[in-house]
Amino acid sequence: MTQHLQITKAQTLKEKPEVAGIPFGSYFTDHMFSMDYSAELGWHNAAIVPYAPFEISPSAQALHYGQTVFEGMKAYNVNGEVILFRPDENFKRLNRSLERMSMPKVDGDFALRALTELLKLEHDWVPDGEGQALYVRPIVFANEAYLGIRPAKSYKMLIVLSPVAGYYGAQLNPTSIFVEDTYVRAVRGGVGEAKFAGNYAASLTAQQKANDLGYEQVLWLDGVHQEYVEEVGSMNIFFVRNGELVTPELNGSILPGITRKSLITLAKELGYNVVEERIHIDDVEKGIKDGSITEVFGAGTAAVVSPVGIMNIHGTDYRINGNEIGEVTQKLYDQLTGIQTCKLEDKQGWVYQVTSTVK
Numbered sequence: 423m424t425q426h427l428q429i430t431k432a433q434t435l436k437e438k439p440e441v442a443g444i445p446f447g448s449y450f451t452d453h454m455f456s457m458d459y460s461a462e463l464g465w466h467n468a469a470i471v472p473y474a475p476f477e478i479s480p481s482a483q484a485l486h487y488g489q490t491v492f493e494g495m496k497a498y499n500v501n502g503e504v505i506l507f508r509p510d511e512n513f514k515r516l517n518r519s520l521e522r523m524s525m526p527k528v529d530g531d532f533a534l535r536a537l538t539e540l541l542k543l544e545h546d547w548v549p550d551g552e553g554q555a556l557y558v559r560p561i562v563f564a565n566e567a568y569l570g571i572r573p574a575k576s577y578k579m580l581i582v583l584s585p586v587a588g589y590y591g592a593q594l595n596p597t598s599i600f601v602e603d604t605y606v607r608a609v610r611g612g613v614g615e616a617k618f619a620g621n622y623a624a625s626l627t628a629q630q631k632a633n634d635l636g637y638e639q640v641l642w643l644d645g646v647h648q649e650y651v652e653e654v655g656s657m658n659i660f661f662v663r664n665g666e667l668v669t670p671e672l673n674g675s676i677l678p679g680i681t682r683k684s685l686i687t688l689a690k691e692l693g694y695n696v697v698e699e700r701i702h703i704d705d706v707e708k709g710i711k712d713g714s715i716t717e718v719f720g721a722g723t724a725a726v727v728s729p730v731g732i733m734n735i736h737g738t739d740y741r742i743n744g745n746e747i748g749e750v751t752q753k754l755y756d757q758l759t760g761i762q763t764c765k766l767e768d769k770q771g772w773v774y775q776v777t778s779t780v781k
């Protein structure tokens with residue numbers, strides 16, 4: 423069903439912040455996308471409206487039982503043109519998350535068209551500084567006022583936009599990570615592979631623990647054996663082992679990152695062997711000790727690639743590549759960001775043009 427998109431423009435526009443140095447996700451643009459779902463009407467009321475608070479019932483199901491999923495992607499300003507990176511993949515994943523949480527799917531093509539219109543309206547908000555972008559946050563939540571435990575009958579979808587500074591300064595700074603062996607992020611058969619809001623609430627205690635111990639991120643082990651490497655913070659994890667790129671295989675509790683998927687394709691293109699397998703934390707420790715593991719990095723939309731310089735495994739700190747970014751990590755970062763900023767050829771057709779000419 424093709425839907426009509428109503429557009430209501432804001433009366434007054436906000437002053438835009440100086441993007442350099444602003445904390446992630448703290449400023450929002452003038453407009454947002456909004457759409458409602460009811461069992462009778464399906465998805466309806468698709469509209470671009472002024473960004474503003476709205477009413478919600480105190481008994482809204484999302485507040486009580488957590489039916490909330492989200493997505494995250496970035497719009498880049500390339501010489502005045504606005505582009506997205508593989509947005510179709512984000513809407514496909516949104517639908518997989520919705521399905522897992524017993525929520526109604528959205529028409530991905532329509533959602534992308536609505537996002538395109540929203541970004542056209544907000545193109546002055548897409549910053550053009552090195553590494554800067556307009557972060558795109560779609561969210562769907564249950565707003566039916568009902569306290570019974572069953573899938574809700576009404577939902578709201580929003581897309582809000584937030585200018586973000588570059589994750590790094592002049593170079594990629596390695597992070598320190600703590601291998602968490604008490605708390606787990608996700609379990610087999612659970613909801614780890616969905617971008618489900620509760621997963622992030624559940625991660626905060628371990629994140630705080632890692633920070634208190636002096637580490638920036640948590641390395642999550644699997645929830646069944648607590649022995650196999652899953653993710654780092656809210657990023658997928660990669661190792662360079664004997665010159666090959668190695669990453670945990672998708673097992674149902676790992677979030678299938680679009681950055682992960684893209685890096686696998688690019689690494690193969692660059693001639694690296696890529697291995698997706700179950701990775702035991704003891705083998706990681708051994709590999710770092712005997713020098714077969716030379717680089718470790720996280721991968722996700724926010725940082726693109728985040729080198730790991732220090733890794734605490736069961737109480738011992740290991741330095742990786744002298745706490746410097748490694749050659750393979752840098753090469754993959756340059757390749758992916760090169761495509762995202764249209765400096766390198768987009769052989770795979772990953773770049774989605776929002777505007778062809780702006781101003």
Ligand SMILES: *Cc1c(COP(=O)(O)O)cnc(C)c1O
Nearest residue numbers: 656657658677679680681722723
């Ligand atoms: C979003 C996310 C990722 C990275 O996914 P991208 O599509 O690459 O941004 C990895 N792990 C978790 C837990 C995530 O929420």
